[in-house]
Amino acid sequence: MADLGRICLLLALLVCVYGIGASVYGARSGRVEFSDSGRRAVYALAIILTVAFAVLEIAFLRDDFAFNTVADTSSRTTPAFYRAAAVWSSQEGSLLLWAWLLSLWSSLALFLVRRRMREVAAYATAVLLGFGAFFIALMIFYATPFATTSPTPAEGVGLDPLLRFPTMMIHPPMLYSGYTLCTIPFAFAMGALLARRVDADWIRATRRFAFAAWLFLGVGILLGARWSYAELGWGGYWGWDAVENASLMPWLTGTAFLHSLMIQEKRGMLKVWNVSLVLATGTLAIMGTFLVRSGILNSIHAFGGATLGVPFVTLIAVLIAGSIYLVVSRREMLRSEHRIDSLLSRESIFLANNVVLVGLCFVIFWGTYFPLISEALTGHEASVGPPWFDRYTVPLALLLVLLSGIGPVIAWRRATLANARRNLVAPTLVALIALVSLLGAGLSGKPFAIAMFCCAAFVLGSIGQEFFRGARARRAMSGEPAPVALLALVRRNRRRYGGYIVHVGIAVLFVGVAASSSFQHASEVGLSPGKSTHVGAYKVTYVRPTATVTPRNDVAHTGSTLSLGALLDVSKRGHHVATLRPSQGYYDSGEPSQGSVGHLIGGQAVSHISMSGGVTRDVWTAIAPNISTPALQRIVTVGNRTLPPDEAEVAIGFLARAYLKDPPPAQFHLIVSPLVMWIWIGGAIVFGGGLIAIWPAPSAVRRRVAMRSRARAAHGLARA
Amino acid sequence: MEILTIVLALALLAVVIGVISAPLRGAAKRGATDGDRSHGSDPSPELSELEAAREAKYREIRDAELDFRTGKLSPEDYEAIDGALRAEALEILERIARAGGEAPGVENSAARGG
Amino acid sequence: MNPARKRTVRLVVALSAAVALASALIYTSFSVASPALSPSQLVRQAQPGRSYQLTGTVVDGSVHRQGSELDFSVEDRVGGTAIPVAYTGTVPDPFREGREVIVTVQKHPGRFVGERDSLITKCPSKYKSAPAGEKQNY
Numbered sequence: 006m007a008d009l010g011r012i013c014l015l016l017a018l019l020v021c022v023y024g025i026g027a028s029v030y031g032a033r034s035g036r037v038e039f040s041d042s043g044r045r046a047v048y049a050l051a052i053i054l055t056v057a058f059a060v061l062e063i064a065f066l067r068d069d070f071a072f073n074t075v076a077d078t079s080s081r082t083t084p085a086f087y088r089a090a091a092v093w094s095s096q097e098g099s100l101l102l103w104a105w106l107l108s109l110w111s112s113l114a115l116f117l118v119r120r121r122m123r124e125v126a127a128y129a130t131a132v133l134l135g136f137g138a139f140f141i142a143l144m145i146f147y148a149t150p151f152a153t154t155s156p157t158p159a160e161g162v163g164l165d166p167l168l169r170f171p172t173m174m175i176h177p178p179m180l181y182s183g184y185t186l187c188t189i190p191f192a193f194a195m196g197a198l199l200a201r202r203v204d205a206d207w208i209r210a211t212r213r214f215a216f217a218a219w220l221f222l223g224v225g226i227l228l229g230a231r232w233s234y235a236e237l238g239w240g241g242y243w244g245w246d247a248v249e250n251a252s253l254m255p256w257l258t259g260t261a262f263l264h265s266l267m268i269q270e271k272r273g274m275l276k277v278w279n280v281s282l283v284l285a286t287g288t289l290a291i292m293g294t295f296l297v298r299s300g301i302l303n304s305i306h307a308f309g310g311a312t313l314g315v316p317f318v319t320l321i322a323v324l325i326a327g328s329i330y331l332v333v334s335r336r337e338m339l340r341s342e343h344r345i346d347s348l349l350s351r352e353s354i355f356l357a358n359n360v361v362l363v364g365l366c367f368v369i370f371w372g373t374y375f376p377l378i379s380e381a382l383t384g385h386e387a388s389v390g391p392p393w394f395d396r397y398t399v400p401l402a403l404l405l406v407l408l409s410g411i412g413p414v415i416a417w418r419r420a421t422l423a424n425a426r427r428n429l430v431a432p433t434l435v436a437l438i439a440l441v442s443l444l445g446a447g448l449s450g451k452p453f454a455i456a457m458f459c460c461a462a463f464v465l466g467s468i469g470q471e472f473f474r475g476a477r478a479r480r481a482m483s484g485e486p487a488p489v490a491l492l493a494l495v496r497r498n499r500r501r502y503g504g505y506i507v508h509v510g511i512a513v514l515f516v517g518v519a520a521s522s523s524f525q526h527a528s529e530v531g532l533s534p535g536k537s538t539h540v541g542a543y544k545v546t547y548v549r550p551t552a553t554v555t556p557r558n559d560v561a562h563t564g565s566t567l568s569l570g571a572l573l574d575v576s577k578r579g580h581h582v583a584t585l586r587p588s589q590g591y592y593d594s595g596e597p598s599q600g601s602v603g604h605l606i607g608g609q610a611v612s613h614i615s616m617s618g619g620v621t622r623d624v625w626t627a628i629a630p631n632i633s634t635p636a637l638q639r640i641v642t643v644g645n646r647t648l649p650p651d652e653a654e655v656a657i658g659f660l661a662r663a664y665l666k667d668p669p670p671a672q673f674h675l676i677v678s679p680l681v682m683w684i685w686i687g688g689a690i691v692f693g694g695g696l697i698a699i700w701p702a703p704s705a706v707r708r709r710v711a712m713r714s715r716a717r718a719a720h721g722l723a724r725a
Numbered sequence: 726m727e728i729l730t731i732v733l734a735l736a737l738l739a740v741v742i743g744v745i746s747a748p749l750r751g752a753a754k755r756g757a758t759d760g761d762r763s764h765g766s767d768p769s770p771e772l773s774e775l776e777a778a779r780e781a782k783y784r785e786i787r788d789a790e791l792d793f794r795t796g797k798l799s800p801e802d803y804e805a806i807d808g809a810l811r812a813e814a815l816e817i818l819e820r821i822a823r824a825g826g827e828a829p830g831v832e833n834s835a836a837r838g839g
Numbered sequence: 840m841n842p843a844r845k846r847t848v849r850l851v852v853a854l855s856a857a858v859a860l861a862s863a864l865i866y867t868s869f870s871v872a873s874p875a876l877s878p879s880q881l882v883r884q885a886q887p888g889r890s891y892q893l894t895g896t897v898v899d900g901s902v903h904r905q906g907s908e909l910d911f912s913v914e915d916r917v918g919g920t921a922i923p924v925a926y927t928g929t930v931p932d933p934f935r936e937g938r939e940v941i942v943t944v945q946k947h948p949g950r951f952v953g954e955r956d957s958l959i960t961k962c963p964s965k966y967k968s969a970p971a972g973e974k975q976n977y
Contacts, residue, residue, distance in 0.1 A: 006730060038749050045747065208777070387873060393867065
């Protein structure tokens, strides 16, 4: 079956090359049948890669260890769920996933525009197939998923235990969907520049694709943060790690683009800016993909050797050079039709928002690539840490939130100053009330957090006012009861009110971030059973140790034979709040040199954290038990000496019993973080609002609206 | 190489060639008489562009009205902006009429994706 | 001032502000950054009071825990100079002897002290081809 996979890759490459040729020829000659054939080449690519992916997936599910990838990342003892996900835990498998998702999304996008924008779409097809060809060539020549060894190994190495969490299933496909979706607006921008047609049609098509990319990428980033927080033994959700930053940067430029696109739509200006933003988003997405798998930066994500570095750098250089060339050579066509009428207009605020977002992206870019920059400029590799990132991103984030509160009260095109001033009174009042309440409640010493809370209050006040006034205006016209009016208002003005909801979500998310980072209580402490410690307002007592032994032939076995932990009681002011059960799982190292018993627990040790989540705070704990005490080590040594490998599990039982009987003090990491839940809630609001904003109105409504506007416009002509 | 692999590979090849060549075979059957830019009932790029611009302009008119009703604009400013937008909309409508198709334009643009 | 002139002025002001901020950013990054050094380089170049990013492998048998402090030695990837580090803070799950780590340290008389929570352990490369793992913890 590996042969089928290899054939698929070769066929895919041929199809890509054909499709590029057919599309370009079709675009230049105007011969529709060739552009159509080129588009269908993308469909064909999707079919081929689906087959290839199925071949690999089936190999994983069937434990076909002849495949190198399967042998390296899966094993018979890996549960089926994780075997299916292990496909993309390796370099080769993730490349295949990337190419497959690219072909699927490209097929969908091209199908949706198949009757319009023919010339632009044809060039876009060529660009997308170019990306496809690149990744497929990587797989054929550098890192093939279908390499086999014979004789077939009997057992595989197994999935890294650190990845055996459910979110692992969803995070990479989501993130890769985001990355691949970023290439579609990129391709259409290139197509529009090549066809010299950067216009309203392009805006309409690109907006949808850019939004899809924004949505998937954003959800992927948020899931990654959630995974990091809720599953890993670290207790944080964002560390300014290179790979985290790499996914955030295209999201920031994508957000900027969604805003500035509206300015181009209304005023025919900022064309160069918009096109550049889109091209930058696509390039940053490729750079993000490259960072994860090159290890060129000292990130904790070392994912693949340096062999892929050269091809990727070449691709990125081509993308940047091509983008710059196209924009410069088409600059006549990209000249603005109008200018911004007035500084006091929503267009201006959007422009300011763009500047802040791009500024944020620049800061993060500089900090992320600093090791390379400093090496190039000074010869020494140096890096900047989270404090540097925080110092610059926090004020920019404050500004961003503030702008999202000011925008709603400013009209498009040219606002009336008196009205704007009057409209800002209520939100400012809300912010001041928040400030006074916070200071009154004794919260001080964290100026940035307080500032963020006040800005968020300002935003909520501003947007609340908008909803209220909009509903009131609608009721005045239609006489509907308030709730109905509100719903109708949102349904008929989805972009505006959906956008408002997105900003509410952002404000809530930042409140969560500010509260959980500034007002966190954390402690690292060693406890013996019976002892307790205080974290923030909570008292945590180590009640008793826990131990779980899972024999290897047990169906629930995930690779860890022994798991040691603790039962913790959390109370506040004498009242019981929660019972937590953190544990540490010890995995098989697969190295016989550690002894028959030693290797069973000598591999990876994975923290299973325990958390009590709540609306106002999360109480989070992780445990690092001590299994190196002389007593426990003696059991291991004796077991190594006397027990053959297939009976070694008996010793594990002894270990567990010994640990329970006489537990040594264990290290606990305890964190109380306020308002963390609101980060995830805020994120959900953001994406819900986004969906509302982009959802097309039912065609009947649109027709009515279009005809009514046409009649009014004609009436205007009669009047004039 | 197993038989199954060969069979599947050939099947895949057949599907791919079929999918890719369909437009080419269709065009050959129709012959060259239809002309190169035979889009059938699809609108010309210029018309499609104007229709997109018209929808954007209608949206602007509605946005301005909502701005006025939610208290962001004074009556004088609203009149000025509304008038300017209406004039721009009319210009687009005239250009659509010249490019050949106003009545079909309303249905088409409403039925197609916005 | 006519509108065109006003626009030019605004553009100039905006650009100057951007350049000023960017310069501040760039300047601080160079002064705040910690150079990445291997143990042999660190031994030669370290000055007290400056932070350095120490990269290397944890020496077998050197890991001891004393209360909340974790002591271990870091040696060059190719072997050779080993530097003892006294570290407090979060210890990532993959940390163990023989693994590659990055830890921010400062030179103190007689020893190197690791900055709190700055210990990073790289993905283990014991899996044959590419080291697995999309995300590791600090």
